[in-house]
Amino acid sequence: MALLQVKDVTVGFGGVKALNGLSFEVNQGEIFGVIGPNGAGKTTLLNVVSGIIRPSAGEILYRGRLVSGLPTHTITRLGVGRVFQITQPFHGLTVRENVLVGAYFGTRKSSTSTVDVDAILELVGMDKLASRPVSELSVAMRKRLEFARALALRPDLLLLDEVMAGLAPTEVDYLTGIVKRINREGITIVMVEHVMRAVMATCRRVLVMHLGKHLAVDAPEAVTRDNRVIEVYLGRRYAERMAGTAGEKRG
């Protein structure tokens, strides 16, 4: 059985349908990419899975259990972690305290002994910043902190919303490395991402969304060759460049 099942989910904001009868499944252990143009409904999808928004129709099952309609914190404690597109650190708390919050409340057992906060900070390379207030952090470090905080929840499923956006290529590679590593350790990942470099490097399957609908689900290589995907998202330029590099290789 799939770890996450999204069935015919619709979310409407006034007249706009941010999600329009969307269905797909995510299997245990995979890194599942979600791509699509701005406004396709990717963030809304993650919001509805983590319980911030209720779907107006359809249902979401996690480990076969109906979770749509449950409060956010309950879904978190069932093992669903979330990293926001726009970083949302807890101001007034230090870096370590930010992570500690996740350790205190996010896990099913409410003891911190099971979560090694310092090991998590070390994993994301922030151990030396532990006692700093979050207001001092750079954008890249804030992104890493979001990551660390989500890891402190000990999730089985981690939802990432454009964590690579706006980062330098070296930072993208660093975070990609962490994503792969935690995935090897057993965390299933749903990754909304515009940075194709990261998508190609990590995902086994990619969902392409357009106007709240499912456009295609396939391996990243196949998706980038799909004409419909090129049309609505990647653009002719990208396709030509890919074709061009392929041509050069052949020639």
Next chain:
Amino acid sequence: MRNNLAAVGIWVAVLFLVLTTLPLILSGYWLKILTNIIMFAVLAQSCNIISGYTGYPALGNVVFFGLGAYSTAILMNRIGAPFPLALLAAGLISGLYAAVLGLPILKTKGHYFVMATLGVNEATRELVNNLDFLTGGGIGMSLPIPDRSIQSFYILIYFTMLVILVSCTLLVHFVSRSPFGFALRAIRANEQAAGVMGINTTLCKTGAWVASAFFTGLAGGVYAYWLTYIESQVVFSIIIGVKFFVILLLGGAGTVFGPLLGAFMFQIIDQFIWGAFPEFHLGVLGLLMIMVVIFVPNGLLRLFETRIWFPAKGLFQALGVMGTRAGRSEKG
């Protein structure tokens, strides 16, 4: 860090000594002022829990003050309950009121929350006004006169208020370093993210408001017994709400000792500087509000810590360095 802790310990010990011996030697007038300071410290500290730590500006918290006052009055006057029992019940009733109101009202945020709490205060006052048979309506309500000397009665009131202040300050102190305190601060910083981090935000906010209401209700109860006469215009007065909110901002919202410092400083300002213009009392409050927001938005406690304490420490260090240099040059 340990030095800091020792310093706080000494300060607290001195403060405690002063606050327990002072009322025994003060005149009636000054005892009244000191009791008033303690009462507003309780109100500001209670407000601190929901507004300072949790980030919900509960201007209308004065509703629990009025409710506590009326509960105490009704229980003592109509049922003949002894004061301690009536007081405890008043606290619990206020807490219960917050629990029931919390579910709908704590869903609102920012300005909407402010307006909602003010609305609750007005509605509750109207209710009290209309329940004549219980509350005496617009005429107000008197409480049984205590059968002891007036001086010992005022000292009793003072110490009751002080015990309440110490209890709620201790609560704030322990909560601020507990997981629950982290949850409240996380909610203040970003409620949506707090939920995603596994925090039951509804439960935590409601818990904070119940604690806040409990202590505010206790203060109201003591106030009623102290004055032996209450009317709804006074105990549900929004001016009281504004006053303890300003005290909280003045002292430092989200700090353990800010409300105490704020209450003390506010009384000093009220007493010595503008006390000369009694007819301009509300104007003073208004001016103070503006000045606090502009000049000490983070409160005096934080201001003292950064502007005065650290430079002083730096000065001492500099003097120390100069001293050792001088010593060396003498040797050389």
